[in-house]
Amino acid sequence: MSGVNECVIDWARGDTHAGVTAYGNSRLKGRIEKLASAYPDDVQIINRNEDGSIFAHVPMRWVKVSPARKVSEAQRQAAGERLNAYWKNQKDSEEGDMEHDEEGGGEE
Numbered sequence: 001m002s003g004v005n006e007c008v009i010d011w012a013r014g015d016t017h018a019g020v021t022a023y024g025n026s027r028l029k030g031r032i033e034k035l036a037s038a039y040p041d042d043v044q045i046i047n048r049n050e051d052g053s054i055f056a057h058v059p060m061r062w063v064k065v066s067p068a069r070k071v072s073e074a075q076r077q078a079a080g081e082r083l084n085a086y087w088k089n090q091k092d093s094e095e096g097d098m099e100h101d102e103e104g105g106g107e108e
Contacts, residue, residue: 009063017057024052032056 007028011018022029032054036043042062047055071079 011060011063016060018060018063019046020056020058022054022056029054032058035062 005023006021007023007026008021009018020028020032022032029052032043032045035058036045036056043056043058045054045056049055
């Protein structure tokens with residue numbers, strides 16, 4: 001076996017912190033490492049294992065389970081159109097900035 005390949009969150013009633021095990025290269029591991037850097041008093045990485053997994057303590061209040069957002073096909077399509085319009089606007093804005101730079105610069 002090549003190490004841990006599961007994520008586990010455990011706690012006992014009355015505890016202030018939950019124990020979190022996250023395997024190497026997991027999204028959860030990366031998130032915990034960033035939180036440990038940003039909030040060293042709240043999040044402690046207790047153990048780093050040879051296989052890349054970690055065991056950490058995080059505040060109980062930070063642990064939550066939430067369902068994925070349900071989006072209709074029409075909502076998904078509208079969001080895609082908004083995103084495409086945004087990127088087109090960004091591209092047009094950058095091209096406008098480049099044209100402005102070319103017109104006004106260079107000769108002294």
